[in-house]
Amino acid sequence: MTQLARALTIAGSDSGGGAGIQADLKTFQELRVFGMTAITAVTAQNTLGVFDVQTLPAEAVAKQLDAVATDIGVDATKTGMLANAEITALVARKVKEHQLFPLVVDPVMVSTSGHLLLDQAARKQFIEELIPLATVITPNIPEAEALTETPLTDLNARKQAAQALHALGAQSVVIKGGHLEDDEAVDLFYDGKEFVFLRSPRFDTPHTHGTGCTLSAAIAAYLARGFTLANAVSQAKQFISAAISHAFPLGNGHGPTNHWAHRLGGELYAD
């Protein structure tokens, strides 16, 4: 048997099962990677919104990270909801201490439903301590705008934002295009040398809760399995496209994606 790949997610729990830790573990499992977790916060959440957030003490996050890293081992890590400045700084410190690379940083700031998932006060730690450790950072358009303090009105501005995030120390950048209104859902990948467009059809569905979490978890899973960065990113894009194309109309708001849709093969984009 080849070596079992192990991936770790450092993120918040979504009781609704569509985003956060739950989306990450489902993705790891689907991609045949052993999943582990360090939970930063417990949210009471469904397809309509976030109703409560209980953030864990940074010490509890540290102990989870120490426990998995010192015993089981980690082949790739992703970060999602980090909640506050103290946890952000702690995670940066633990990533270095335990060498939790490659590292996928999903800069989760606000939920689809508009709830703040990262304190504004964490901006400094996020930019100065975490981004320089990232193998890849995966902002959506509003997150890239917030991090670069520039409106991303056109493709040129998106390219400049990718370069600016790379200049902050991230090895590579994926600026996700889910929030644009094109016929295709086009993400922009930049590795410091060239720009690559990751394309898929745009599916006409409101059920996109957890798409960003799922994409970043899939990148981490493929990296854990030893894929090159460019291959991991492009395979992850296919995984999320399938998941959105077969998203679940659950709940009364933005439903979750279907993490097993990639198994449907030729039926990928069918109804």
Ligand SMILES: Nc1ncnc2c1ncn2[C@@H]1O[C@H](COP(=O)(O)OP(=O)(O)OP(=O)(O)O)[C@@H](O)[C@H]1O
């Ligand atoms: N309607 C859609 N059809 C196809 N792909 C989509 C659609 N919406 C988003 N995507 C893709 O899903 C991935 C996540 O993009 P998005 O910009 O929605 O991230 P996000 O806002 O961080 O996600 P979320 O906050 O919902 O978890 C990207 O690859 C994007 O292109």
Ligand SMILES: Cc1ncc(COP(=O)(O)O)c(N)n1
């Ligand atoms: C715990 C947690 N992590 C991340 C998200 C972002 O996902 P979305 O933008 O789809 O709401 C979320 N809602 N909850």
